[in-house]
Amino acid sequence: MTVSNVINGKSARVSAETVERVRRIIDERGYVPSASARSLAANQSRLVGLLVPAATEDSLAISPHNIAIIGQIERRLRKRGYHLLLRGVSDTSEIGEALRSWSLDGAVLLGFLDEEVTGLRRRVIGATPVLAVDSYSANPLTTGVRSDDFTGARLAAAHLLSLGHRRIVFAGPSFTDVGVVHERFLGFQKAFEESGLSTADCPVETLNTTHENGVALGRRLLDAHPDATAVFATADILAIGIIEGMLEAGVGVPDRVSVVGFDDLDISAYITPKLTTIAQDIVGKATHAVDRLLALVEGGERPADPLVLDVRLVTRNSTAPPR
């Protein structure tokens, strides 16, 4: 018991001398406490789950942006003395299983749809703190950390408008009346309003966020929308594909069509032309996600409103005034 107190830093209950002696013996023998025994007895594991969607049989469905976040989350958890269980889940019911099986102290949900987060019930997650990254779900059982998607899209559109573009294609996944893409669409519209303009002439192209789909759209973009002079894509990986498709089709970027992305992936600065895009604060997202989750784990306060992180416009070479 005294040894236990020393290890757990409850030095108020042990004499300095004893603490010293225990410490020395621990070092000498290379003693390492058993995490499973600890979890079992204390009913807390110092383990946090990082749960990501996984199509059955398939790989983890992690976007480049989310991949960048994983490393940062691990780093922050480690710094705070926690460990990371990385788990792909093919059905939301597996979330509850993971939580209870490992007595996870908390979980970060990365890449789930808003409706999946909203569908989480107390019966499934119990009292375990759960944080959803990039979610607009209002589920009171979860908290969130996300970027200011509205402002990001507003900045992107305002940039294109200020260059003189009017007919701008909005390219992104289909959206409902809530969520990341919807917010970006609202921000896109807002920029037009602020300039006294309307998005009535702006085509919306709906497609899943992959490089491949971007290429396909790029190839046929001017056939479908001959008057378009710019594209706002809701993800860099999509924007990169669109640029590739347009270049293939002989459409100059940014001479004929300007393109703005969203994310600021590393690779966005490697392609030609370098991509103008909206930068998200990846380190901040990861750090705040962990800190927020652990505040719940350790303090037990109830989830407040989602934390919203600033974004900024990064102007590079894929945008120019229309011809």
Place this chain on the structure above:
Amino acid sequence: MTVSNVINGKSARVSAETVERVRRIIDERGYVPSASARSLAANQSRLVGLLVPAATEDSLAISPHNIAIIGQIERRLRKRGYHLLLRGVSDTSEIGEALRSWSLDGAVLLGFLDEEVTGLRRRVIGATPVLAVDSYSANPLTTGVRSDDFTGARLAAAHLLSLGHRRIVFAGPSFTDVGVVHERFLGFQKAFEESGLSTADCPVETLNTTHENGVALGRRLLDAHPDATAVFATADILAIGIIEGMLEAGVGVPDRVSVVGFDDLDISAYITPKLTTIAQDIVGKATHAVDRLLALVEGGERPADPLVLDVRLVTRNSTAPPR
């Protein structure tokens, strides 16, 4: 005890009727076994560590190639009924701590230097199976899975030689007389030998594998080596930087200088010109790494020779005959 037998599938010791009854009750109550209690009692955790180097205070030091592998490893482990503990370690002594603290059934080392793997002692890792990805270490306590680096580099050089290049820059991190980069250098030389040529006129540029370093090298490449007509870079991310640097400096790729990379990252097909490179079998690497590790975990056979995976040349647009 009977319930335990049912859960663990030891149906030989339980009547079919009882199995059925237990199963039903488990479903009704939504019972989920406690992983920590199980680990503690059975002395096996069904947990595998994925250990990656982490500079202190810094992010995980994961290359794009290794990031792609992580998702695949998680998938394979999950399929085999194991869970993944992702952990950055800033000192190899932490490896032993992680193994013992969580009673890990095994560990995959990703991105460690050969000397770090070689330095692993029984005292640190005990009897836990450890597999090092991409390592040439001969440490008998570990097994390995890696690509055929020698052949990859040989194919790359042979491709350039067949196009007519003779003065080819070898660009990669510094290497000793063992390891991935050394193997690639040997394969590079081998291709020259097979053509009755020598690498005597081929400059070796030593630099760490980052996009930034590649750009810097690209900018000064022709100043430093005016006669060079091609570059073989030991990593795509480096090759991409080199191309960017050369284009900036007004050096045409592949018109003036051809470039071959190694890895076949997704982004290598997105840049302009699309990169000719050596493709590694990422899915195979991850799958075999897991299967091999679990063979040790479950069967307890002793580590055999490292498993070597085939590579192949992917010809795209960054290579052409010299002017």
Place this chain on the structure above:
DNA sequence: CTGAAAGCGCTTACAG
């Protein structure tokens, strides 16, 4: 300040 004892939820010889 120190320690004996119960208990966390499982697994595993062992007896019946």
Place this chain on the structure above:
DNA sequence: CTGAAAGCGCTTACAG
């Protein structure tokens, strides 16, 4: 085929 009992390595009231 079934189950009582010990034990895995900790934590935590509780007594001294």
